[in-house]
Ligand SMILES: [Ca+2]
C-alpha cells in the first residue's frame with residue numbers, strides 16, 4: 424500500500440517547473456509566428472491598396488487630362504499633399520474649380536471631364552486614409568530624390584521621409600512609411 428501510494432504522489436516541484444517553462448517557450452514561439460503572419464498580411468494589403476490607388480490616379484489622368492490636384496506637368500516641385508479621400512485630389516469625389524497650391528489648379532475643363540469616383544475612400548491598416556504627397560523625398564542609390572508618391576504614413580501616423588537629405592548624397596533613415604512612386608521630375 425505504501426509503495427503504491429508513493430508512486431502516485433504526483434509531480435515534484437522540479438517537474439512542474441519544467442512543464443511551466445516548456446509551456447512558456449511554446450507560447451512565445453506561437454506569438455512570434457502569429458505576429459509574423461499578421462505583419463506579412465498587413466504588408467500585402469498595403470501593397471494591394473497602393474497599387475489600386477495608383478491605377479485610380481491613371482484613370483483620373485485619362486479622363487481629365489490632368490492628374491491628382493491637377494498640377495501642370497505632373498508637379499513634383501513643392502506640390503500639394505493630402506489624404507486621398509479629400510475632394511482636392513480628385514480621386515474619391517469631384518473637385519471644385521479653383522487654385523490648389525502653387526501652380527496646381529482645377530480648371531473648369533478638368534472638373535467638367537471628371538468622371539469618378541476613381542476609387543472608394545480607403546484606409547490603411549491603422550485606419551487612417553492613404554496619403555498623396557507630390558514632393559516626397561526618398562534616398563535612391565545614395566542620392567536624394569524628389570518623387571510624387573502615394574503612401575501610408577505607418578503606425579506613427581506621420582510622414583517620415585526615409586532619407587537623410589533632400590538632394591545630393593543621402594543615407595536611408597528609419598521610416599515606418601510605405602510608399603509607391605507615382606512619377607518623378
Ligand atoms: Ca511633402
Ligand SMILES: [Ca+2]
Nearest residue numbers: 576577581600
Ligand atoms: Ca510614419
